[in-house]
Amino acid sequence: MFAYFKNLLLPISSVVLCGLCSCNKEFKDDNYTAYFGGEIINPNNRYVLLLKDNKVIDSLLLDDKNRFFKKIDSLAPGMYTFRHEPEYQYVYFDKNDSIMLRLNTKEFDNSLVFCGRGDQKNNYLIEMFLKNEADRSYDVFDKDYKRFSKTIDSSYAAKKSFYLRRKTEIGWNEKFDVFAKASLDLDYLAKKEIYPIAHKRRNGEDICKVLPKNYYAFRNKIDYNNEDLTTYVDFVRYITAMLNNIAYKNCTTEKEYEQSALASNIKKLNITDTLIKNQKIKNGVLNNIAFMYLLEDQNMANNKKFLDRYFQLSTDKSKHNEIRKISSAAQLLTPGSKLPPQKFINKRNEKIDFNSIAKGKGETIVFFWTLSSKSHLEGVHKKAHDLKIKYPDLNFVGINMDDSLEDWQQTLASYNFNDTTELHATDMQKLKDEWVITKIHRVLLLNPDGTVKNAFVSLFDADFEKYLK
Structure with a gap:
């Protein structure tokens, strides 16, 4: 009864809002009005996206209290996903459902709870999801x-x-x-x-x-x-x-x-x-x-x-x-090849020649991070720190994937990343396209001469260290 117990922990404001959304209003057969809203604690950004079959159908802005609410004039019953980057979960709408959610991004799935008309089946889905995850x-x-x-x-x-x-x-x-x-x-x-x-x-x-x-x-x-x-x-x-x-x-x-x-x-x-x-x-x-x-x-x-x-x-x-x-x-990323050139700046706003950084006495590990995933931001830097202790000759380069240079610099100022060279790309789309960055957890492993050793590995693979041999 995990998800249902969490309902008891909702703040008064959310309980009132859920009550408003669960009223027994009658709808005509041709009326497909639905309501979707909620509260995001510790938001990663200012938007919640609603998707159907992986296609965005609405973008919902968080207000100054990190809440969102939308009356949708016509929403066909079925399974949808909502996304608050970089996480997502499912939400199922029956005809005229009024669904509210509340979650904390630091425990996205474990903290997610639904209320309002249509809440029980959605709470079932997240409970079964958590049971499956615990069993994996x-x-x-x-x-x-x-x-x-x-x-x-x-x-x-x-x-x-x-x-x-x-x-x-x-x-x-x-x-x-x-x-x-x-x-x-x-x-x-x-x-x-x-x-x-x-x-x-x-x-x-x-x-x-x-x-x-x-x-x-x-x-x-x-x-x-x-x-x-x-x-x-x-x-x-x-x-x-x-x-x-x-x-x-x-x-x-x-x-x-x-x-x-x-x-x-x-x-x-x-x-x-x-x-x-x-x-x-x-x-x-x-x-x-x-x-x-x-x-x-x-x-x-x-x-x-x-x-x-x-x-x-x-x-x-x-x-x-x-x-x-x-x-x-x-x-272009096969072993032995050189990475397609990109333009970067460091935290002092200086233009950087990536090749000069990637060449050294040891191999270079290039990883990527974004402010929209704070858990990954901290986790990948901790992993780099731990590996640096074990393999002192490794060279770590962290590349931020956010558009805002100012936000990146402010983030660096709040952390103590002494084991990594931190860079920001000046043309993010070019970097994503030419280095084939389709997921944030991927890293590039480079030889001491800066050429590619393995361009498609994850720092969190259980067997990652075998690639260092």
Whole structure:
């Protein structure tokens, strides 16, 4: 009852507002008015974005009390996401719902609570999300088959009991149940897909030999063509796990995984084409495969073969140019190449020659940060500090990704980043495009001569230090 207990902690102002939003007003059949509002504690910026299928449909400004409220004249029932950079969560609207939320960015998911008309089903979603997150450990994949099955079956049974109880208490409709059931079942089934390949990579044992013949029977019961689930994270995560499991099932070593990257990813494209008939869902899965592959393999000949097949299958013209752009930029970041030149300034407003910073007696780690993610800002600098103690010859460069030079300088003044060289790009879009910065957690690892050693790694990878050898 985590989320429901949190309701008791809402301040009086929020309780009053929730009360206003939960009144039993009658609406005509053709009236699709909805209300959406809330309060953001410790906001990262001044906006909350409302999205449908990853497309922004409204931008909501926070007032001087960090609250927002919007009457939406016509909002179709369904699943939406709200985003307060860099975090996001789901919010489901039935017809004429009036939903308020409250959260603290320092504990975004754990602090999120909904109230108002439509609050109960949304509080259910965040509770199930937190249960799934708490249950996400790679240690379970080290177990033998019997212990693995017992562990995940026990967890699934407990969550299914919770699902059935809340479904009865709330009485949600079938449209919402598609998402409620997906968050229950697909998280569990994704573990079953991940298990064989993760067990082999972690333990060196091919567990497939002892799996029951009907182990994958559940695949036949999944609806791969429900358009409502196209961008829903539990569906996307399951599809990704299933395709990886099928494509890489014959690989036993890291070298084999690398050597089979092209063939395996083309296989993923072909499986997607055969398995998924709904073109919108198919395009979404094909796009995910393409984005992930192009950031892993910078072999030009391989990329051409992959893209030829991708363009044959994808009808999403809006993504084709973006895919081509990423592919071309990634080609310039292959091991041994020089980074495309960028213009930077340091905290003293001096123009900096990046090559002079990147060359030294040790390797250089370039990481990125933004004021919109304070937890990452502090976490990545702490990680750099810890690694600097362990590897004194490492050279760390932190590049701020915000537009405001003044905000960046004020932030640096409030921290003591002695282990890093801090820079700010003068052309942020050029930097993002040419260095293919698609996510803030990525780092660039450079050789002592300033050339690329590995352009697509994360400082928070459990095995990151192996790249330093």
